[in-house]
Amino acid sequence: MTLEIGKLLAASTVAGALMASAAMAETELRMMWYNDGNEGEVMQSLLDRFEAANPDISVKLDVVPYKSIIEGLPIQLAAGAGPDLARVTDLGGLNKFYLDLTPHISDTAYWEASFGPFLDWLAPDSDQISGFMTQLTVTGPYVNKTLFEQAEVAMPGEGATWDDWAAAVNQVAEKLDIPIPMAWDRSGHRVSGPAIAMGAQMFDAAGEPALVDDGLKEMTKRLYDWHQDGTMSKELWGSVSGSTYLGANEDFANAQVVMYMSGSWQIPQFADKIGDAFDWWAVPAPCGAAACTGMPGGAALVAMKDTKHPAEVGKLMDFLAQEESLAEFYGKTLFIPGHLKLATGGVDFATSDPRAKHALQTFSGAVPTISSVAFDLQGYKNNRVMFNALISRLNEAIVGELTLDQAYARMEEDIAKQLAEKALE
Incomplete structure (x- = not known):
């Protein structure tokens, strides 16, 4: 009898731990992403850091071929089955699907000062804030x-x-x-x-x-x-x-x-x-x-309006859009900053090639x-x-x-x- 009680107690402890773990990460966000180079790895490291600071939110980085972004993503969004966030290059063409992040981010003035003209690319007919440039070309x-x-x-x-x-x-x-x-x-x-x-x-x-x-x-x-x-x-x-x-x-x-x-x-x-x-x-x-x-041109990480978790999406975007996060991202990927202050200096590009540095x-x-x-x-x-x-x-x-x-x-x-x-x- 004592053995059976012990087994029951052990099982309930494991179940409780699993339930607690699930409760801690009760919101999962999906980010649709494509790679030109190593940017997926760099983004994943930032997401790991975000999840460590926000254990109630998990983010799945769904890496797909670029063709899926161009051809598949618009179909998913039209059907209401798109991701919470996505990296896109048809910046204005998909804007009817974008979430207005304004109510869900902490400092709209920072976003406007940092991303100025690029915000207009994402919302050419309005003043909404929907995302930021992951790569300015x-x-x-x-x-x-x-x-x-x-x-x-x-x-x-x-x-x-x-x-x-x-x-x-x-x-x-x-x-x-x-x-x-x-x-x-x-x-x-x-x-x-x-x-x-x-x-x-x-x-x-x-x-x-x-x-x-x-x-x-x-x-x-x-x-x-x-x-x-x-x-x-x-x-x-x-x-x-x-x-x-x-x-x-x-x-x-x-x-x-x-x-x-x-x-x-x-x-x-x-x-x-x-x-x-x-x-x-x-x-x-x-x-x-x-x-x-x-x-100019490039790619942007944007939030989608059909997300069921706009507050959590806003929290994630606030984290990723900060100067410190983007300086690391641009520096490790060798991407031109789509952040106005960083574009004039402040990015330590991770290359020793003098030709790359000059470019x-x-x-x-x-x-x-x-x-x-x-x-x-x-x-x-x-x-x-x-x-x-x-x-x-x-x-x-x-x-x-x-x-x-x-x-x-x-x-x-x-x-x-x-x-x-x-x-x-």
């Missing part, structure tokens, strides 16, 4: 500095134009027999920054999309001409159709390209794949008549100089419609299927049609 060129040195060609300095760079990279390519003087990501987003530098306004006085103007024509005419004269390779952009993205990162990493127009997100990859094989060097955005600017400094330093038009375009919820029309029709002109004037007309037709269709959704 800035478009801009890299050059193979080693090739310039071998060719004994001076690299254009700050304030140089796209024409200056085109002339210089052609000199290098000719002297060293490099097959591709200049390459750009095949992306409407990548073309938009230089077009804005040339004076493109992107919107009319009423704030409606107005893609085609003299500034856009100035830049796209150059891209057309460069593809005809060999400055850029027709085989790259011409190998795909429609709005399909195509990068030239591998060609650049293999020293087949003198100058590559891409962006800050390439830094970890180049540090890993190129290393010290040659000096891959980020340079300031070349100038046009209106500005010297690239395009981080170059792109971080470019953030305050980005054109307001570029910020407005990035925050526009239907910007993908404009980007896709731009790159698909420009490419048709480059490969000879349309004239440039026909391409411009088709761009405007595509945008009007797709916006009309979206208005009916």
